[in-house]
Amino acid sequence: MENSIFDKVVDRNQTYSIKWDALDKVFGREDILPMWVADMDFLPPKAVLDALKERIDHGIFGYTFVPMSVTEAIQDWMKQRHDCEFKKSSILFSEGVVPSISTAIRAFTEKGDKVLIHSPVYTPFFNMVKKNDRTLVTSNLLIENGRYELNFADLEAKLQDDVKLFILCNPHNPGGRVWTKDELEKIGDLCVKYNVLILSDEIHSDLVFKPNVHIPIASIKEEFKKITATFIAPSKTFNLAGLQASAALIPNKELKAKFKAVQDQQGFFTLNTFAIAGMEAAYLNGAEWLEQLLAYLDENMNITTNFIAEHLPALKPMKADATYLLWIDCRGLGLSDEEIQKQLLEKGKLGLEPGTKYGEGGEGFVRMNLACPRETLNDGLQRLKKAFS
Template sequence: MTFDFDRIIDRRNTHSSKWDGMAAALGVTAHDALPLWVAEMDFSAPPAVQQALQAEIDRGTYGYYTGDHTWREAMSAWLARRHQWQPDPDWITPTPGIVAALGLALQAFSEENDHVVVFSPAYHAFGKIIAANNRRIHNQPMINEQGRYRMDFDGLAKSMPADAKVVFFCSPHNPGGRVWDAEEIRQLCEFCIERDLLLISDEIHADLVYSGCRHRVTADVVPEIARRLITLSGATKTFNLAGTHVGGAIISDPEIRKRFRAMAARSGLLSFSTLGMIATETAQRHGDAWLDALLPYLEANRDYLAAEIVKAVPGARPMHLEATYLAWIDFSAIGMPRKDFMAAIRDRARLGVSPGPQFGPGGEDWIRVNFATPRSNLELAITRLSETFC
């Protein structure tokens, strides 16, 4: 079966956060601007997912959902098939997305005003959910070593507050696209064990890894971390299903799992959309061929953007991505202050990109660009950038 990732889908005026939310968030409208910011794709979901949803819609009844054992079995089988790690389905708790799971973990395993460790720059929702739960973020800057980030454990050992109880770990990393190797994961787990920290491993981008790299599941690399580990996973990023708001928290330790589920029950977050559960289960049961076709397309887009951005914007330096469809590009050497280059991207190039500062310390002169879009959109973006900066 072939899949058409070049097809342009008009997403304007569809309540799309990526397209219709640009005006409020970035000051540009989808009428004449191109959104390259929110981490979702401009591609149709797999045909099997569309067919399953259509069958449910045609039935005409939209009642409550039950029987999530098949959903949990599908996630377990997917992880075994794609990552050679098969968690017991009973370890998996469905959640209303990854960010909601982060919030539940904070509420269950930390107190107000406690510090939460984040390796920065990092996924901007980390900081937002930490602040929303009245916890304090401890940003530990990563080291940019020849265009690749690495975690600074020596620095963290010196700087970490005594009241830190939780570490948020993005694997693969967003932004920056690092696929952490087994030794790096082992060092992080040993750090958490030695200092009695709960590790939350956000692995939502695990399926979006490029040739030459392999995602290593934290729980599989260091089995002894199980007593202090929550792994977050799901189908939404992989299959462009973010609007379903369905994710999974995988917890092998019975006590941690009990506390997490109790907090979810207390918060009324153990009930899920029927359509969302059907979509994500179907994707993980029948989406392999679609993903296998998507990855080379994304990799080609990655390579095109990396090669062309340095011509279109003299001085721009893209970080080499090993995973994700989110390019991380350093604008510090283009000879223009951040305020000015962001205004130029917005007002002259008419592009919506994610500003680096929202990802925390280390992102000040960077931008994040989503290239999960038809190639013609990327070509248009490069043309506009070249006309703006050359």
Template structure:
């Protein structure tokens, strides 16, 4: 993939003293017990946001009044245009509602569609807040673990159906998958939809990484595949991972089901959530209006980073095995052949390699013995991180 402007991804930006959760020394000390580590953990890229977003924010800041805000029609239009262009998904304006973040939206859907004690299904290993939001809302976690076959995750549909028929009310789905980077096929998505419809289970699909599918892949929003699936599903999306603007706290929910939409509105009203702030809306609109070329270039750069990391690990640390991702800038690395416990892996990384990665055990059953590495960084940072990874396990 040709990259029109590689220089913006090659430059190192000093993020210390900017309130960065990823780079803040107190944050690193709290999470890893050391300030002296290279942070390649949380899903936050070290790339500057697209210039169009920066300019739109500056232009809005030049107006001196920041009063109560409602989303302009153009915000909805840009979301609709983006989904049609990027995912061939035609949606109505009325299907869209907003949230400050996808995790917040998960909490809202749990409160809107289930009651305390209800069963909610997930597939581990999976994004840690899936577990947290279920437990924090006093619901029961039901797990249908993913299978690891030929170096990739697959769904055990026999177990999946058995779990659905046990009284599950809601299925929390991660698509594309985090931490594995798996993009689910259309056939897999249709089978999921068929079973959830059969057992009257609502699908809440976290698709925050939807725009980050690589050149060899194609992501399908599950709600886009049929009218039945659209009415069964609440899709959660955001520009935050796509354009590295998580600090703007802007996401949106999509459902064509009017009853589900009313339930969402009622749940948000209980929380006194009335919409996004002025800069979040500005950034979201600009991202979808002007960010495509930046995204295309960024994905090309990430693909080069993935190739470099995979080749380095295969040649220099052969005991580790990489799950090749279909999407995103996160690398799921199998360390089990080292024969170390999760605690020993973390200790080696921090104290020997001075490298901060996400421990796989955070992602639930099936994550033990793995680590997640963030490749959303300059080539120089990646090379330093790989060198430290080798030192950690030498």
């Protein structure tokens, strides 16, 4: 097979990488291959590297502002990539999607208010609700034919019980589901009916495999737009998490003002120099690179699921519509979560995320990050085999 730019193995050790340099702290040992936290072992698009280098070469790193060109780049990206129109005036910036979720919780709810999330789901959803002294309500996802489905009866029962805010993860981490238009419409209609605001975390929305299509919930109906804050970022798409750049798209003026007021209260006023340069270059010039990335990730997904089917039939990976994260059902092994981790670390020397980190329903699962060169992937798969054979 022809070499791909994504085949290049880059040594990430000694770069203060959480994934590679914090192994002792996270897993209690350093002799493992890390395939856990959600960043990629790939270089970003050349256009992004060039923009960052140009900024470094300039050499002065004083106070900056986010120029209108970045707002326009985001607006165009949302229109071209996701067929969703946002006015420039609805676009705000933030250092991350998790900080935005926390800001929105504070801005749109009061202490003690109920906030609903799915379970299992991305860990900080639980933490942000609890750390802001709101009342956490969860609706467990169902597994049908080996993939996640929404439990609408449960969702409706909970939404009507005085929930103020619902945090949606679309595409879903860790399950990789891209929620369909029909599903999103039902969620939106319920939120309208019961007067519940929506935070839509769409950080994985660019990493969708064909024929699946990501639909921003705000794009479905005008009334959904009025109750939704949508969060996006170039961090997952272009591997720029360390730059700390994201956007909050909030068309409802009143909600936007509330969000902005909390940002002001926290003293947040702009993005850093590199976030601005990287974000602009990525959204303006990263589309072609992204297509190549998606083809590579899709193949990594296929290689992994085929390998597991052949060598580890007790493991059942969930088919991912999106993301580079594979959510693997290990319940067929008959091991406890502790035993699964022990075997992964001691026998396989492989660092994966334990499913228990993602809340109820995550027991017996592990999450494997496949965003790495094939050489690393093959090494990881051999280790997975060793762990459980």
